[in-house]
Amino acid sequence: MSRGAAAPVLAPAPAQPAGERPGMRPAHDLAIEGVSRTFSVRGTPFQALDRVSLQAQPGSFTALIGPSGCGKSTILRLALGLDRPDAGRILIGGVEPREAARRGDTGVAFQDPALLPWRSVAGNIALPLDVLGRSRRAAAARIADLIALVGLCGFEHALPAELSGGMRQRVAIARALVTEPAVLFLDEPFGALDQILRRQMTVELQRIWLENRPTTLFVTHGIDEAVFLADRVVVMHSRPGRIAEIVPVEFPRPRAPTLLSDPAFHRLSDRVAAALHGGTGAP
Numbered sequence: 001m002s003r004g005a006a007a008p009v010l011a012p013a014p015a016q017p018a019g020e021r022p023g024m025r026p027a028h029d030l031a032i033e034g035v036s037r038t039f040s041v042r043g044t045p046f047q048a049l050d051r052v053s054l055q056a057q058p059g060s061f062t063a064l065i066g067p068s069g070c071g072k073s074t075i076l077r078l079a080l081g082l083d084r085p086d087a088g089r090i091l092i093g094g095v096e097p098r099e100a101a102r103r104g105d106t107g108v109a110f111q112d113p114a115l116l117p118w119r120s121v122a123g124n125i126a127l128p129l130d131v132l133g134r135s136r137r138a139a140a141a142r143i144a145d146l147i148a149l150v151g152l153c154g155f156e157h158a159l160p161a162e163l164s165g166g167m168r169q170r171v172a173i174a175r176a177l178v179t180e181p182a183v184l185f186l187d188e189p190f191g192a193l194d195q196i197l198r199r200q201m202t203v204e205l206q207r208i209w210l211e212n213r214p215t216t217l218f219v220t221h222g223i224d225e226a227v228f229l230a231d232r233v234v235v236m237h238s239r240p241g242r243i244a245e246i247v248p249v250e251f252p253r254p255r256a257p258t259l260l261s262d263p264a265f266h267r268l269s270d271r272v273a274a275a276l277h278g279g280t281g282a283p
């Protein structure tokens with residue numbers, strides 16, 4: 001579905017019109033429909049996901065938060081076509097995840113940036129193009145743009161060992177964007193960073209996302225970063241993994257770092273915390 005098509009049920013429209021640049025591919029919608037997944041753990045069935053349904057409108061930013069083991073990464077693995085659901089289905093722009101991945105319509109960054117140590121910054125960013133058999137030369141301008149976008153000008157030829165943790169994570173985000181994905185998946189991309197860097201990267205991610213506006217599903221344990229970045233926070237509970245509540249976030253964009261100390265921000269964060277802890281608000 002192209003940007004501007006009729007809105008599916010759950011996702012709110014992005015607060016501002018998407019800032020498309022010439023040549024950018026339009027964002028796709030993401031439809032997770034009644035997805036269940038049971039694993040076998042030492043011969044005993046373990047239901048990781050129970051009928052999870054979620055619709056994300058093109059260009060929307062959804063944060064997914066929940067206790068450890070509630071199935072957040074499992075949802076991402078299914079949406080990336082790395083695993084298959086037992087029931088239900090996932091469609092990305094109307095096609096199955098494996099087909100979307102084959103077309104380069106999905107991009108992903110994980111907590112561990114997993115850069116190839118022998119490749120430069122530019123070489124690591126180009127990796128998905130190599131995997132898809134696309135010309136790196138044709139994408140040279142795109143790679144240079146991404147290096148500027150993530151603030152790494154001057155480090156094009158640096159090796160991962162020569163970068164800080166935050167710089168490596170920026171490379172991973174640029175790599176996730178190199179195919180101009182219509183849907184971007186981020187699995188705790190700042191989970192390994194210290195608190196100060198994590199906050200800086202949260203603000204940076206907003207800037208990067210506003211440039212491209214891919215439909216984004218952002219998995220995090222951080223309530224602050226979920227509320228700061230997202231159009232809505234999807235709260236999951238575990239055993240079995242399911243959606244407990246969806247909290248809309250209506251602060252206008254771009255959101256300034258001062259929002260983090262705004263009483264309205266704290267009220268919303270408290271609401272997410274209460275949903276997370278079963279309505280009790282207990283830590």
Ligand SMILES: Nc1ncnc2c1ncn2[C@@H]1O[C@H](COP(=O)(O)OP(=O)(O)OP(=O)(O)O)[C@@H](O)[C@H]1O
Nearest residue numbers: 039040041048066067068069070071072073074075
């Ligand atoms: N391949 C697998 N085989 C068996 N069990 C699995 C497999 N993958 C995931 N699980 C189980 O499914 C549940 C959900 O795992 P998942 O990694 O999706 O959780 P999560 O919410 O991402 O957790 P965290 O926040 O700790 O990363 C866990 O109990 C996990 O042990």
